[in-house]
Amino acid sequence: MSSVPAIEIRNLFKSFGPLEVLKGIDFSVAQGEVVAVIGPSGSGKSTLLRCVNLLETPDSGEIKIEGFNILDPDCDVDKVRRKIGMVFQLFNLFPHLTVLENLTIAQRKVLKRSDEESEAVARKNLERVGLLNMIERYPGLLSGGQKQRVAIARALSMDPDMMLFDEVTSALDPELVGEVLDAMRVLADEGMTMMAVTHEMEFARQVADRIVFMDGGVIVEQGPPAQIIDNPQHERTRKFLRAVAQED
Amino acid sequence: MFSGGLAKKQRQTRIRWTIYATSIALIALLAFIADWPNLQKTLANPDVAASLFPDIILLAARNTLIFTAVGFTGGFVIAMTMALMRISKIRVFRIVSTVYIEVLRGLPLLLTIILIGLGLPIGIAGFRQMPIFWRGVIALALVTGAYMAETIRAGIESVPPGQNEAGRSLGLSKSQTMRWIVLPQALRTIIPPLTNEFVILIKDTSLISVLGVTASTKELTRFAREGVISNANATPLIVAGLVYLALTIPLTQVARRLETKTGRV
Numbered sequence: 131m132s133s134v135p136a137i138e139i140r141n142l143f144k145s146f147g148p149l150e151v152l153k154g155i156d157f158s159v160a161q162g163e164v165v166a167v168i169g170p171s172g173s174g175k176s177t178l179l180r181c182v183n184l185l186e187t188p189d190s191g192e193i194k195i196e197g198f199n200i201l202d203p204d205c206d207v208d209k210v211r212r213k214i215g216m217v218f219q220l221f222n223l224f225p226h227l228t229v230l231e232n233l234t235i236a237q238r239k240v241l242k243r244s245d246e247e248s249e250a251v252a253r254k255n256l257e258r259v260g261l262l263n264m265i266e267r268y269p270g271l272l273s274g275g276q277k278q279r280v281a282i283a284r285a286l287s288m289d290p291d292m293m294l295f296d297e298v299t300s301a302l303d304p305e306l307v308g309e310v311l312d313a314m315r316v317l318a319d320e321g322m323t324m325m326a327v328t329h330e331m332e333f334a335r336q337v338a339d340r341i342v343f344m345d346g347g348v349i350v351e352q353g354p355p356a357q358i359i360d361n362p363q364h365e366r367t368r369k370f371l372r373a374v375a376q377e378d
Numbered sequence: 379m380f381s382g383g384l385a386k387k388q389r390q391t392r393i394r395w396t397i398y399a400t401s402i403a404l405i406a407l408l409a410f411i412a413d414w415p416n417l418q419k420t421l422a423n424p425d426v427a428a429s430l431f432p433d434i435i436l437l438a439a440r441n442t443l444i445f446t447a448v449g450f451t452g453g454f455v456i457a458m459t460m461a462l463m464r465i466s467k468i469r470v471f472r473i474v475s476t477v478y479i480e481v482l483r484g485l486p487l488l489l490t491i492i493l494i495g496l497g498l499p500i501g502i503a504g505f506r507q508m509p510i511f512w513r514g515v516i517a518l519a520l521v522t523g524a525y526m527a528e529t530i531r532a533g534i535e536s537v538p539p540g541q542n543e544a545g546r547s548l549g550l551s552k553s554q555t556m557r558w559i560v561l562p563q564a565l566r567t568i569i570p571p572l573t574n575e576f577v578i579l580i581k582d583t584s585l586i587s588v589l590g591v592t593a594s595t596k597e598l599t600r601f602a603r604e605g606v607i608s609n610a611n612a613t614p615l616i617v618a619g620l621v622y623l624a625l626t627i628p629l630t631q632v633a634r635r636l637e638t639k640t641g642r643v
């Protein structure tokens with residue numbers, strides 16, 4: 131079944147009131163593929179990502195997850211979301227729960243795992259991101275980088291088939307970015323299907339199989355990292371890459 | 379022009395001294411014209427005060443607290459329901475809860491208590507079977523529920539939307555996310571205002587006394603009023619007032635402390 135794309139999007143449109151944010155997106159992610167989405171602020175990257183797990187409802191178009199049309203009214207959204215892990219720019223850890231409880235709550239309530247099983251899964255995933263020693267803490271006591279690694283471990287604890295990342299290092303102090311990117315790199319090496327909105331060009335170059343450049347609600351161009359970064363075909367892409375290079 | 383600051387200061391000093399002088403004069407006048415022995419006998423009579431015990435605590439204060447607790451519990455359930463309806467996607471729910479909240483917050487509490495305690499039983503036979511103090515407690519629950527609904531709604535809306543999104547993206551359903559993620563955080567922020575609502579309710583139970591209650595269901599105000607009549611002496615009102623203060627002031631302090639605590643987090 132690995133011939134079925136993990137994510138398949140066709141002719142997707144989305145507006146917020148009068149503002150048209152996605153203007154006909156065609157796009158897919160193969161199973162095991164790592165796709166980096168880049169583009170200027172306001173180009174619709176987050177909106178596209180959030181449509182994939184229906185945090186935003188598209189106006190028209192088609193979204194298939196593993197071949198299954200999730201815009202079908204009969205589709206159980208909660209079941210789809212279980213397969214898709216999501217990590218946010220601002221972590222969104224649950225501040226009233228310990229790290230362990232952050233990782234077990236959905237396992238217990240959604241997957242009906244026992245306390246023992248969910249804790250074992252949580253420990254395994256905290257170990258993966260190197261934070262097993264923080265298991266009893268509340269999120270408020272963690273550094274930004276630690277919070278984001280916990281958020282990754284939380285998503286992984288649901289055994290998702292794919293992971294979405296929305297600028298997960300943008301809110302971090304520069305010295306904490308590396309540890310989060312490393313955790314993502316390990317995931318990519320393990321063969322996880324990933325779609326990551328990012329401003330980290332070095333990361334995109336090294337880890338992504340493909341880079342997608344968005345601007346103004348459309349995909350302007352996409353291709354292997356080397357091609358997009360070193361030899362972009364469109365003026366808009368060149369302009370964006372120059373701007374990013376200047377920032378650093 | 380440059381002496382303006384000094385002139386202002388002098389004027390303020392003069393005003394302050396005028397206030398002091400007037401106050402002292404007024405107090406002196408009151409002390410002079412007041413009939414102290416008589417006041418003491420009618421407002422702070424130790425014999426009358428002693429005769430109020432232990433009933434004022436074991437019966438009256440106890441009933442006040444029972445009415446408050448029952449009214450608060452009922453009100454909380456109503457408030458939670460109304461708050462969830464208020465933020466629901468279903469329009470009818472939103473309309474019903476909005477109307478409920480606005481109407482009950484817009485009416486004088488005394489009118490609502492009389493309406494439910496005495497008015498409705500005229501029209502609805504089933505109500506007549508219910509002991510009269512229960513009708514009063516129901517009225518209190520309905521009204522405090524309307525106030526608390528707004529508090530709870532504000533608490534829910536103060537939880538960042540990212541919390542809801544994180545819950546949903548983990549596969550938790552809408553109601554699971556509300557129950558396990560949003561509400562626990564919302565309740566933390568609204569415990570101080572809910573404590574204040576509890577204090578208000580302690581005082582508002584006194585309004586039930588207008589309904590006329592049986593001997594065993596007298597609360598503090600009713601108890602004191604009857605004490606005034608039977609003793610021809612106002613001391614029971616003073617004692618009841620002190621009992622109210624003994625209940626409300628500590629709770630208000632607790633609420634204040636909780637407020638600064640949650641404010642810091």
Ligand SMILES: Nc1ncnc2c1ncn2[C@@H]1O[C@H](COP(=O)(O)OP(=O)(O)OP(=O)(O)O)[C@@H](O)[C@H]1O
Nearest residue numbers: 146149151169170171172173174175176177178297
């Ligand atoms: N819920 C919303 N309501 C109204 N407008 C929105 C909403 N979400 C996004 N937008 C608007 O849609 C446009 C695209 O937003 P989006 O977040 O997808 O951009 P982005 O490419 O992720 O940008 P950034 O790099 O700044 O995160 C922006 O103009 C934004 O203001």
Ligand SMILES: [Mg+2]
Nearest residue numbers: 175176177297
């Ligand atoms: Mg974004």
